[in-house]
Amino acid sequence: MADQWQEAYDFAVQVARAAGAVIRKAGEEEIKVQTKSCTVDLVTKTDERVEKIIIGSLKEQFGEGTHCFIGEESVAKGQPCILTDKPTWIIDPVDGTTNFVHGFPFVAVSIAFAVNKELEFGVVYSCMEDKMYKARKGQGAFCDDEPIQVSDVKDIHKSIIICEHGTDRSPETVQKIFSTQKKILCIPVHGLRGSGTAATNMCLVACGAVEAFFEIGIHCWDIAAGAVIVREAGGLLLDVDGGPFDVMSRRMVSGNNRVIVNRIIKEIEIFDTVRDDAPIVKK
Known part of the structure; x- marks a missing residue:
């Protein structure tokens, strides 16, 4: 066929x-x-x-x-x-x-x-x-x-994690973002990184350069292509609450394995976002 x-x-x-x-x-x-x-x-x-x-x-x-x-x-x-x-x-x-x-x-x-x-x-x-x-x-x-394939690291203390700051500069959101990063850094991990592009971040997970990437506030166009690449490289995608990955939800954790991903999820302080596919509210 x-x-x-x-x-x-x-x-x-x-x-x-x-x-x-x-x-x-x-x-x-x-x-x-x-x-x-x-x-x-x-x-x-x-x-x-x-x-x-x-x-x-x-x-x-x-x-x-x-x-x-x-x-x-x-x-x-x-x-x-x-x-x-x-x-x-x-x-x-x-x-x-x-x-x-x-x-x-x-x-x-x-x-x-x-x-x-x-x-x-x-x-x-x-x-x-x-x-x-x-x-x-x-x-x-x-x-x-x-x-390419994801890294085989299972010890969170030997990991590099990618995270971004997004575009929401409200004090409440920024506080949660930095609080999450502080908690993850103090696990401790080898380091936190960020390239400034979600698509590239996911490819870095896929090729084993880092162990995980998470973000709240991204959009479907930022992560849809990367999601396929991570999965096909042997990686995992979940919602930041541990539920199934939803490309329209604007929140995601991608990682090399469930051990690393679950450990990251424990530290994420979740904040609200509007889904990409939410009805448009006319002003």
Whole structure:
């Protein structure tokens, strides 16, 4: 039987690489910045242009109206963020926009594909590093075509954990974020890290460079592709409360094994977020 999604997978890799080239070129030119939800939630013309390039290429390749799209910039402009049973692309054109603006060298193109609400494959192109991470369900995970797998560390004291600060700067949220990080650091662990891009963070889990990554406040486009890559590298994804992973929940722990993940979950101070697929409230 023919593999109906192989063409889509291969094309996603091609599109991600092309989008990354656009980002690298834009990084050499003047960067015009706008803000979205707050002064630390940035968007550039590059984000918008790259998303248009990706979605336009996919529509041209597979036909207008045959697939659905969830894109970060499209959702920011009011399009619904609903995952249905239809073939759906989940796209973050520039994951790590703040890094991009500052010239901090971790920026990724993240493209995931879901059918029947199940993630089929994910592609993350760390374009400043020129590293291509990719995975298909049931077929393993790769970086630049070399197989990758999570680390075999089970002792939390020998682990490196990735965490981020997000964009919510309310004192209550910041207090919980730093309290969680303090508790994890004092377990103790070898260290805490953060690349500034959730997609890259998940790939670092997948290739065994770190043992776990957790965040509350991320979006489906930040983590959908990385979720496939982590799973196919032998890793685990859960909700921050220990329940099942939900790509729309805006909260997640990814790790190399359940021992490490469960230990991290014990220390996480949870705060409220609005689901990606929550109904849009008209003002």
